[in-house]
Amino acid sequence: MGKPNKKFAINVNEIWCKGCNICVHFCPKNVLSMTKMGKVKIDKPDDCTGCKLCELRCPDLAITISECKKED
Secondary structure (H helix, E strand, O other): OOOOOOOEEEEEOOOOOOOOOHHHHHOOOOOEEEOOOOOEEEOOHHHOOOOOHHHHHOOOOOEEEEEOOOOO
16 A cells, blocks of 8 residues: 555745744644754655644744645
8 A cells, every 4th residue: 555645735935934943843743843054844744734733823924835736
C-alpha cells in the first residue's frame, strides 16, 4: 500500500517570517520546524492535515495553506 497523495500545499514567505516559532508550536502534526537562521521550514509536508492553525496564528501572514488539486 503506497503513501497517500499530498492533500495540502504549504507556502512560506521567508522574507515576511520573523521566526517567532508560533506556527511550529501550534502544528498538531509537527510538520514545521525552525532553521538555524531562525526561519520556519517545512519538514513533513505529507503530514499536513490542512487545519491551518499555522496560517491563522502567524502574526506576519507568512504562511498560507492551500488544498492541492486532485489528479485523476
